Amino acid sequence: MIEFDQVHKAYEVEGRAIPALQPTDLAIQNGEIFGIVGHSGAGKSTLIRLINLLERPSGGRIVIDGEDVTGYGSDNLRAFRRQVGMIFQHFNLLWSKTVEDNIAFPMKLAGIYSKEEIRARVKELLERVGLTHHARKYPSQLSGGQKQRVGIARALACRPTILLCDEATSALDPQTTQSVLRLLADINRELGLTIVLITHEMDVVRRVCDRVAVMDAGEVVEMGPVTDVFLHPKHPTTRDFVFESEHIDEREMHEDFENAEGRILRLTFRGESTYKPLLGSVARETGVDFSILSGRIDRIKDTPYGQLTLSLVGGDLKAAQSALEAADVHVEVLR
Numbered sequence: 001m002i003e004f005d006q007v008h009k010a011y012e013v014e015g016r017a018i019p020a021l022q023p024t025d026l027a028i029q030n031g032e033i034f035g036i037v038g039h040s041g042a043g044k045s046t047l048i049r050l051i052n053l054l055e056r057p058s059g060g061r062i063v064i065d066g067e068d069v070t071g072y073g074s075d076n077l078r079a080f081r082r083q084v085g086m087i088f089q090h091f092n093l094l095w096s097k098t099v100e101d102n103i104a105f106p107m108k109l110a111g112i113y114s115k116e117e118i119r120a121r122v123k124e125l126l127e128r129v130g131l132t133h134h135a136r137k138y139p140s141q142l143s144g145g146q147k148q149r150v151g152i153a154r155a156l157a158c159r160p161t162i163l164l165c166d167e168a169t170s171a172l173d174p175q176t177t178q179s180v181l182r183l184l185a186d187i188n189r190e191l192g193l194t195i196v197l198i199t200h201e202m203d204v205v206r207r208v209c210d211r212v213a214v215m216d217a218g219e220v221v222e223m224g225p226v227t228d229v230f231l232h233p234k235h236p237t238t239r240d241f242v243f244e245s246e247h248i249d250e251r252e253m254h255e256d257f258e259n260a261e262g263r264i265l266r267l268t269f270r271g272e273s274t275y276k277p278l279l280g281s282v283a284r285e286t287g288v289d290f291s292i293l294s295g296r297i298d299r300i301k302d303t304p305y306g307q308l309t310l311s312l313v314g315g316d317l318k319a320a321q322s323a324l325e326a327a328d329v330h331v332e333v334l335r
């Protein structure tokens with residue numbers, strides 16, 4: 001488990017302290033994919049770089065699997081950093097080395113692996129990331145997605161238990177992003193690795209993360225399971241991220257409401273209830289007429305969900321609302 005106990009960070013710039021992370025408590029469970037989302041300058045990179053002590057905290061304690069690592073000196077730090085792999089937006093590969101040498105590099109640097117161990121591990125990792133046929137190429141001969149796969153293989157070389165991803169898909173096109181996210185999800189499932197990823201795209205969080213923290217101005221302003229945060233965002237920053245990712249314009253939405261009649265409800269279906277033919281039977285039983293103002297059916301990681309905004313007129317509105325709630329639908333009255 002990765003624990004932050006009142007961890008905070010300010011950078012010293014020309015004798016002035018620039019605050020980047022307010023005192024933060026955090027507990028990231030082993031084996032989960034934890035997303036950190038926020039606008040530029042919110043403090044995401046600072047937070048993730050504190051986990052592997054690339055940045056030192058100005059105060060508070062960082063505890064990894066029960067051990068306080070905050071005060072680690074250079075000896076402890078070398079072993080600790082092998083436990084924590086990291087991948088970057090711009091890959092940070094060694095351009096004069098081949099793919100296989102890039103992957104072998106951290107193992108050689110560690111100085112504790114035999115040549116045979118390194119050779120076998122590189123072969124295994126090339127297979128895992130699908131680059132066996134590119135082993136002798138140089139990074140400049142690869143596509144962006146392939147470069148990031150080299151970055152992932154290199155990060156896994158010393159068998160870390162934690163993988164930190166710093167905007168790992170931000171430089172990739174949407175299709176390549178999908179395949180890299182799928183690879184990260186496979187690695188998480190098959191190796192039980194804890195993954196912490198920072199991103200400014202809620203869609204990345206929706207596809208792979210189990211839990212998410214939303215950051216704003218150096219503070220975690222909302223945190224929870226992705227299904228809860230995504231379907232019921234509370235903080236204005238979270239709402240912005242969710243609406244943006246769903247291409248919802250809040251002002252346009254309210255204009256649509258102005259033109260609609262009756263009661264306006266937002267229904268959220270999760271899991272099994274997403275596919276139930278519920279609306280027709282509720283309308284028949286309660287005599288309520290409805291029209292759909294907006295709707296979406298999608299998935300959050302492995303959970304299907306649907307969200308519908310309806311205007312309802314006539315019939316027994318209260319009974320309709322109760323019938324929906326009884327069928328495990330979350331009902332929010334918007335007007």
Ligand SMILES: Nc1ncnc2c1ncn2[C@@H]1O[C@H](COP(=O)(O)OP(=O)(O)OP(=O)(O)O)[C@@H](O)[C@H]1O
Nearest residue numbers: 011013018020038039040041042043044045046047
């Ligand atoms: N090395 C540094 N020295 C001084 N200030 C810094 C340093 N690194 C970050 N900051 C400042 O700390 C704040 C948080 O930056 P940070 O990079 O953690 O945010 P971020 O959410 O990762 O943003 P981005 O997505 O743009 O990288 C910003 O105000 C930034 O200018």
